[in-house]
Amino acid sequence: MPILQVEHIRKSFGQTKVLDDISFSMEPGNTLSIIGSSGSGKTTLLRCLNFLERPDAGVIRVRDEVLLDAGEPKKVTDRETRRKRLHFGLVFQSFNLFPQYTALQNVTLAEELLAHDTPEWKADKSQTLKRIRDHGVELLAEVGLANRMDNYPHQLSGGQCQRVAIARALALRPDILCFDEPTSALDPELTGEVLRSIRKLAERNTTMIIVTHEMDFARDVSNTVIFMDNGRICEQGDPREVFDNPKQERTRQFLARYHGEDAR
Amino acid sequence: MDQFAQQFPVVFKTLNVGFLQTLKLFCVTLLGALPLGLLLACGEISRSRVLRTVIKVLVWIIRGSPLMIQLLIIYYGPGLLASSISAEAAASSPFLNMLRNFRWSGGEDGRFAAASVAFIINYACYFCEIFRGGIQGIPVGQEEAGLVLGMTGRQIFFKVKLLQMVKAILPPISNEIITLVKDTSLARIISLQEVIWAGQAFLKGSQGISGVIWPLFFTGVYYLAANGLLTVGFAKLEKKLGYFR
Ligand SMILES: Nc1ncnc2c1ncn2[C@@H]1O[C@H](COP(=O)(O)OP(=O)(O)OP(=O)(O)O)[C@@H](O)[C@H]1O
Ligand SMILES: [Mg+2]
Numbered sequence: 342m343p344i345l346q347v348e349h350i351r352k353s354f355g356q357t358k359v360l361d362d363i364s365f366s367m368e369p370g371n372t373l374s375i376i377g378s379s380g381s382g383k384t385t386l387l388r389c390l391n392f393l394e395r396p397d398a399g400v401i402r403v404r405d406e407v408l409l410d411a412g413e414p415k416k417v418t419d420r421e422t423r424r425k426r427l428h429f430g431l432v433f434q435s436f437n438l439f440p441q442y443t444a445l446q447n448v449t450l451a452e453e454l455l456a457h458d459t460p461e462w463k464a465d466k467s468q469t470l471k472r473i474r475d476h477g478v479e480l481l482a483e484v485g486l487a488n489r490m491d492n493y494p495h496q497l498s499g500g501q502c503q504r505v506a507i508a509r510a511l512a513l514r515p516d517i518l519c520f521d522e523p524t525s526a527l528d529p530e531l532t533g534e535v536l537r538s539i540r541k542l543a544e545r546n547t548t549m550i551i552v553t554h555e556m557d558f559a560r561d562v563s564n565t566v567i568f569m570d571n572g573r574i575c576e577q578g579d580p581r582e583v584f585d586n587p588k589q590e591r592t593r594q595f596l597a598r599y600h601g602e603d604a605r
Numbered sequence: 606m607d608q609f610a611q612q613f614p615v616v617f618k619t620l621n622v623g624f625l626q627t628l629k630l631f632c633v634t635l636l637g638a639l640p641l642g643l644l645l646a647c648g649e650i651s652r653s654r655v656l657r658t659v660i661k662v663l664v665w666i667i668r669g670s671p672l673m674i675q676l677l678i679i680y681y682g683p684g685l686l687a688s689s690i691s692a693e694a695a696a697s698s699p700f701l702n703m704l705r706n707f708r709w710s711g712g713e714d715g716r717f718a719a720a721s722v723a724f725i726i727n728y729a730c731y732f733c734e735i736f737r738g739g740i741q742g743i744p745v746g747q748e749e750a751g752l753v754l755g756m757t758g759r760q761i762f763f764k765v766k767l768l769q770m771v772k773a774i775l776p777p778i779s780n781e782i783i784t785l786v787k788d789t790s791l792a793r794i795i796s797l798q799e800v801i802w803a804g805q806a807f808l809k810g811s812q813g814i815s816g817v818i819w820p821l822f823f824t825g826v827y828y829l830a831a832n833g834l835l836t837v838g839f840a841k842l843e844k845k846l847g848y849f850r
Contacts, residue, residue, distance in 0.1 A: 391753050423755045431753045437746035441768045441849045450764065451754035495850040513754060 342405070344369040344548055345517055350399030350411075352385055359385045360396065361572040367517070367565070370546035374559035374580070377569035378595060383552040386569075387519045390550070392426040403428045403516055430515035434522045436502045438494040444505045445490040448477040452512050480508040484538045500531035504538050511542075518542070520551045556599050560584045568592045609819075615812055616804075616820045623803025624827045630720055630789045630799065631831075635782065637725035642732025649737050660733070667730040673791050675727055680719040680795040683707045713798055720792040724785075731781050739774035740766075772846040779839035786831050800824045 343366040352360040359382045367373055375383050388394040390401065392409075401409040408425045417425075438447050452473045456462050462469050481490050484504035494502055503523055510518055520539065524532040536558050542549060543562045553559050559566060560580045567577040568589070576589045587593045649660045667675065687705045695702040709715035743766050751761035790801045804821040807814050814820075 393749055393752065419757065423757065426753065427755045429753075433746060433750065435746055437744070437750035439747065439750070439765055441772075451751075451756060454756060454760055454764070493849050509754070 343367055344404055346400075346402040347390075348400040348402070350386070350389060350396045350401070352382075352389060352394065352396045359572050360389070363399070363572075363574055365567060365574065365577060367548065367550070369516075369548055371564040372543045372547075372549045372551065372562055373565045373567065374563035375550065375552045375567045375569060376554070376556065376559060376595070377567075377575075381569040382572040383569055384521055387431060387521050387550065387552060390517075390519060391429045391431045392422055393431075427513055428516045430510035430513065430518040432503070432506050432510050432518070432520045432523050434525050436494070436499075436506045436526070438502055438505055438509070440494050443491050443493055444481060444486060444497065444501075444508075445474070445477050447494070447505055448480055448509045448512050449473050451509070452476065455513070477508070477512060480511050481505070483541070484508050485534070498531060499527045500534045503527065503535045507535075507538055507542075511547075517548045517550060520549065520553070522552055522554060524553070524555060554599075556584070556596070568595065570595070612814050612817065612820075615814060616807060616823070619803050619806070619812070620800055620820060620824060620827065623798060623800035623824075626717070626797065627786075627789045627799040627827070628831075630717065630724060630792060630797070631786060633721045634724040634728055634785060634789075637721065638728035638732055641725060641729035643736050645729055645733035646736035646740060649733060650740060664730045664733060667727055668734075672723070672727050672788060673794055676720060676723045676791060676794055679723040679726075680709065680716065683709065716792075716795050716797045720795060720797050724789070724792075728781065728785060732778070735774050735777045735781065738777075739770040742773055743769050768846070772849075775839065775843055775846065779835070779843075782839075783832050783835055786835065787828055790828075800827050 345367040347366065348364050350360050350363040351358075363382075363386060365373075375386070377383055385394060389396045396409070396411045398411045399409075400407060400411070408428065439450065442450060453470065456469050456473060459469075478487070478490065481487060484507055486501060486504055486508070489497060489501060489505075494505070497505065503526075507523075523539065524535050527535065532555070536555065539549070539551065540558075540562055551559065551563065563580050565577060566580045566583045568575050568583060568587075568591075570591045576583055576587060576592045583592065584596065587596060645660050645664070648656045649664075651657065683704070687707065690701050690705040692705075695705040709719050747765055747769070748761055751765050756764070789799060792799055793801045793805075796802065801821070801824055804824040807817050807820040809815065
């Protein structure tokens with residue numbers, strides 16, 4: 342059974358059609374990469390999944406629960422929206438860490454806020470805090486930052502910041518973790534450490550959607566690749582197929598540009 | 606020198622009384638202008654276009670004209686206005702009637718009230734612009750990161766944005782506050798009995814001392830001392846918030 346089904350998503354900003362009839366589905370534990378040129382709507386798609394943007398039409402289903410049916414104008418409460426968006430996590434291109442909190446506090450903040458007023462919290466507050474802290478420590482250790490937990494974001498390198506952001510997104514145990522060009526804001530020598538962390542997650546069968554310009558990485562790590570062009574899915578399939586044997590002319594042109602750059 | 610030693614205790618006592626009035630105006634202005642400024646800032650970023658425009662025009666008028674003129678208008682304006690409203694006109698509208706009957710109470714209390722109103726409005730407009738900058742200066746990514754993590758609007762404001770805002774506006778706010786200490790002297794124009802007024806009294810003659818100008822110069826020491834304290838305080842605060850960027 343698919344963990345995620347996206348059906349006929351459309352989104353316009355004013356007159357500009359940004360997403361045009363996007364449909365795809367994902368099996369649990371798989372990694373999906375989305376490639377495509379600038380302005381093709383990749384970020385907007387991730388933002389729709391994370392409820393930062395509301396599609397004009399379409400359905401989003403997670404494990405057969407309808408999270409969003411844009412056709413139904415029914416008003417949902419803020420609380421409902423918050424619960425629904427927790428099915429997804431999002432790692433931003435520019436990290437967006439909270440500067441006034443340490444790496445560990447960045448990771449634990451949301452989980453602590455969610456724990457307020459739960460029976461567990463009422464029964465034993467300090468025990469709950471300890472459990473959340475231990476979880477945060479564990480997540481930071483997984484991304485290789487066990488010795489940087491008490492540093493503030495400005496004391497960390499870009500690559501370290503992005504790994505904190507990954508740990509932070511994992512803290513709430515999302516069903517599907519989304520990455521929006523996680524290495525685009527990094528110096529080239531720092532991309533490796535972030536990609537390694539993501540690869541580790543893929544090996545543990547974390548369900549992930551990765552928007553990226555790192556073609557070799559996408560080909561290597563993902564089970565499926567989607568090539569987006571002008572708000573549409575132009576081609577999707579097994580990464581080897583899409584990269585080595587693109588069926589669409591647009592895909593071929595796009596990939597040729599990348600290979601051209603590699604050759605230079 | 607002998608004379609100075611004799612005069613000093615008298616002058617010192619009088620200036621202290623004056624400076625108390627200066628401090629009172631300073632505190633009342635802050636207590637009124639900080640919250641009012643925050644309210645105006647919220648209005649300026651609200652969805653209502655009318656509200657935004659009204660506040661923009663108010664801010665333009667207040668920041669675009671001298672505080673001294675605002676003081677004069679607020680102190681003398683009601684009296685002039687009242688005498689220009691006829692009894693018939695007042696009878697036709699409760700608002701005009703209210704204007705016709707409004708007067709600042711006589712004496713120092715009335716002057717202090719008028720000065721407070723003028724200073725609060727004036728400083729609220731400056732604070733408003735600073736607050737607005739602070740609110741809008743926080744990258745949207747901060748809010749979005751909070752949303753994606755399932756935080757409520759309140760949680761995002763209090764746990765994520767507030768401290769960043771305070772840090773960002775601290776330098777311009779402390780600047781304004783230091784300026785306010787000195788600006789209180791403008792209330793001299795409506796004869797508020799603040800420290801400059803008190804110092805000037807010894808020029809014309811007061812308590813057996815007349816024709817001496819040093820008390821007026823000496824008032825500067827009070828401003829320097831107050832601003833010295835404030836500067837040290839703000840530097841401490843800034844340092845405290847310096848742990849993040
Ligand atoms: N809030 C917005 N208002 C208006 N137009 C927008 C908005 N957000 C995105 N767009 C437009 O939607 C289109 C798709 O943007 P999007 O950011 O999704 O592209 P992208 O594929 O992520 O590009 P990139 O590779 O540069 O990140 C662009 O033409 C962009 O200008
Ligand atoms: Mg993008």
